[in-house]
Amino acid sequence: SSQYNLSTENIFWTTSVTVQQLKMVIIQKLIAIFLCVNCFMLFTFFKKEVFRTTTRYILFAHTLLNDSVLLLFTDLVALQVYLNILIPVEFCILLCMIMEILSRTTRFVITAMCLERYVAICLPLRHADISTLRTTLAGILFIWALSSLYVIIDLFIFTAIAPPSYYAEETFCRYEILLLTEWHTYMRAILSNLEFAVIGIILVFCYIKITTAAKAASGDNKKSSSKAQKTLLLHTMQLLLCLIEMLCPFVEIVVQEIDFQIFVNVRYFHFIAFTLASRCLNPLVYGLRDEFFFAALKYYACFRLKKTVSPHF
Template identity: 45%
Template sequence: MNSNNSVFGQTLAQLHSKFIIVQVLVVIFICVNLLLIVTFFKNECFYTTARYILFAVTLLSDSFLFLVSDLLFIFAVFRVTMWVSLCSVICISVLLYLIVTPVTLTAMTLERYVAICMPLRHAELCSTRNTLHVILVIHGLSSVPYAVFLFTFFASASLDFYHQYRICSVEILIVYKWQDHIRSAVFQFYFLIMCLIIMLCYFKIMKVARTASEDDKISSKGLRTVALHAFQLLLCLIQFWYPLVTSTLTHIDFYSFEHVRFFSYIVFNLSPRCLSPLIYGLRDEMFFTALKKYLSCGLCDRK
């Protein structure tokens, strides 16, 4: 009896520590994002420039994703159940914005390609009007995989299933194994396509940058900016491995599954989205200058 109580106490302590770790990370992430979003809207030059508009889209989508996914995490910790029909709507919105950020970052890569390799057409192709159209295209492309996933769910689940009460998670939408295989295949396909686009664009960008730097037209600082942008995209593409990792863990015992799943969530989902805005927002010279100005004004106002 005592051994059972001690095991239960250890499990409860581990659960509380995981809960605290996730909440601290989410609060830090949301605070950083809110600061970057406020800085974006306080400077007109940002919301009339294509790459900053797309950056704001990633901030908003990531913030929404973390708020909703954290809410689901809290429900799971405290064993709160809800209708499967309501859960399916929440999960689809989470899955949609899980892919919006990488697709947006791929669009930002194409914008950098146009800016460096086609500078004379950059103003025309990357106008504010065209950028808004691109945002619609991004959401359309992001919804395609989950339209397929949702169709397979509706085709597989019975009507009674929607009225059941379950702890909400994406896994409840997977009624049969073949649905999980379809999800993994779609993620891998998107991962491959975006990797190819990023590689092709950056090979061309680096080639142009190196050629120009020989004539002192582009400084080494510009090359570092390109490298940092590529690293940011890589971090956000890592999240595509999260569902692939979790889908392979269902064959091990539940206790180990929970530990590895939590680790995968931190490494593949939380970390890339926390580091991405820091790398792009705080390392971008123009944005960082505006951020410092906004913070200094705020401190002066307090004094």
């Protein structure tokens, strides 16, 4: 996806080698921290059956795993650029396709999380029937199929246009190597805008319904509805960061025409502020705000020695 333009050849070109090294060290440390946090949360998820059989936790774990793999691949691309290693286009295609699918899958799963909260708050009597393990797995498969469809269309167009000699050309891995014509780029932009419009409508619908339910509720129900509202707002922030990620390349094109050095710094900032930040929010939404999951995290973080945390939460 275009938001992973971190992989272009100029991202780490600066006048100072020390600055290059510092930027790479910062990226490596941030990714390492995120991966450690995600791995610990995944460990906690798999240790408890109640998490493995509950829709919202399954979707949460899926997003953690999805983001972790995406960060690993993004890091590989960053290292490829930093070490100035060129790879034939034919070998980059698969990596670019996987990263694009993972990127789209994250957005769709976050939307599914919002729908799950809507069902839990606004349709509590039907929640148990709708949010079953079978339905959840079917939903995840559908999300993967839908995410893959975008890439399959791009690949079909690419193979129909690309000359045989193009596959042997050496390059840095980025999704733009699959976009050889201007109309193809516009088509992708239109599809992406349509996708975010649909997601936006779903979010607004869920938020209005949950807000209405919160006003009409009382006691524990009001507390749950209010918490769901805040969760939805955090999910909206995640998706907003994803949208900004998609818009970043257009800003970078304008900046590049003005000053190349500013362009390099802007691109680095975009990667830190939007690509990494959007994936940092997910552990916060469920990992720290959810009482049961947070209790489990504390229990295993203390190596099961903390007496105030029950292993049966």
